[in-house]
Amino acid sequence: MIEFISGTLVSKNPTSVVVEANGVGYKILISVTTYQKLPSKNENCKLLTYFHVREQEQTLYGFSSEEERSLFLQLTSVSGIGPKLAQGALSGATPRELKKAVVLNDIKYLTSIPGVGKKTAQRLVVELKEKFSKETGIPIAELEESYSLETFGEENDTFSESSEAVLALVSLGYSRQVATSAIHRVLKAHPEGLAVSELIKRALRHT
Template sequence: MIGLVRGEVVVRRPDHVVVLAGGVGYRLAVSGETLRHVPAAGQETTLFAHLILRDDAITLYGFAAEEERDLFLLLLGVQGVGPKVALAVLSGGPPRELLRAIAAGDAARFQAVPGIGKRTAERIIVELREKVGAVTDEPSITITRADDPRGIARDGLLGLGYTAAEVDELLAAADGETAEQLIASALRGSRR
């Protein structure tokens, strides 16, 4: 996988840049926030990258900071949020501000993004609020509850399409020590 691209900026457009590195021009889709940090054509830049391979396309995404790439990956984990919508969200401001909006439950901030309605904005808040730790002065995303079986089970049930309220109700009655046991118990309880 391509994790970083360093080279000369050849093309700089509102939605992408082309960076010449090692004789190859890499086209990277970028957010408006990253574009602010990309210098003019002819100058050197370094972008963190993420490659997405699909049946119909291979797309490389570029980010000015690792924190922005990490937030992009978290956004992709939200149901209904694809790469284009995730880039649109990232164009809404620096990652630190977006993390604060998630922590504060500011769904209106995300509804202002083209392509995001009320449900998707609320889903972003619900699904990411617990994954994103407290926002500190350090420029990093802290993922919490990585080893918490209830948190993993909750994320799994949300991924299956249950609402947050349904998931909380199902897990309240679920028994088990591992995430798999909790999910199985919750699903058995939902059939009653």
């Protein structure tokens, strides 16, 4: 396992970076949370990593803190949640916010995170609430209804249009909170959904 990579930050965007170490350029996928903590390009950068190997796919994921990496691994331990979706969840909330929402059974908050749908939110609550309660010291909230893992089904492990729009706004210089709030207001007015480009245009009117 590659524990961390330290080197020169060659390029960066809200979803990935390239770090040069000993003459080799490593492409590393990151969350928006990590992106906001990166140094300027051409400066030294150190990222904790997780090396994901799956058949013909080999991907490096990077994290700015051990807390974020640990939460990433906990999320991917949940049935049906892969690295991309876990990274999307980390882009939409801080580790503390995410754990608190799971413990308190706050489905509304969890589904406001880019990439997290209702079924995924329910699965997170069922499988991680006890562990997160012990870590945070927050008492477990009673479930409003009974959930069965068998009823959850599979969920597409890709970023939704809303998550892409949030990342685009962040790349334009808006904070994650402002971007997420703007996207939510647009989607509330257009529950039928919009194309990413149109979603971004309308969201800019709310920032």
